[in-house]
Amino acid sequence: xxxxxxxxxxxxxxxxxxxxxxxxxxxxxxxxxxxxxxxxxxxxxxxxxxxxxxxxxxxxxxxxxxxxxxxxxxxxxxxxxxxxxxxxxxxxxxxxxxxxxxxxxxxxxxxxxxxxxxxx
Numbered sequence: 001x002x003x004x005x006x007x008x009x010x011x012x013x014x015x016x017x018x019x020x021x022x023x024x025x026x027x028x029x030x031x032x033x034x035x036x037x038x039x040x041x042x043x044x045x046x047x048x049x050x051x052x053x054x055x056x057x058x059x060x061x062x063x064x065x066x067x068x069x070x071x072x073x074x075x076x077x078x079x080x081x082x083x084x085x086x087x088x089x090x091x092x093x094x095x096x097x098x099x100x101x102x103x104x105x106x107x108x109x110x111x112x113x114x115x116x117x118x119x120x
Contacts (some may be wrong), residue, residue: 004050008057011036 005081040046
């Protein structure tokens with residue numbers, strides 16, 4: 001299982017290095033996650049132990065937010081100066097996320113309904 005934890009962290013590191021080298025405004029861990037996804041697509045399956053490691057990390061996901069919460073509290077005054085733009089960005093992004101999710105669900109439901117009707 002240690003090798004799969006190492007694989008996850010190595011993908012994150014490679015993603016971080018690639019984003020830094022390319023100087024693109026993209027989160028390195030997301031690039032690493034995409035790299036891991038590509039590796040799993042090539043492999044064609046998710047190894048059982050990788051699934052166990054990922055499930056363990058997801059079960060303790062709340063701990064991953066502690067450093068971000070500390071950062072917010074440390075820089076609270078700095079963030080307070082930009083409270084309106086941050087609030088607007090949060091509200092707009094939340095509304096857009098809900099709208100896109102609803103549209104995707106509607107599209108998938110129509111496809112599933114159409115596929116179910118064509119099988120009958």
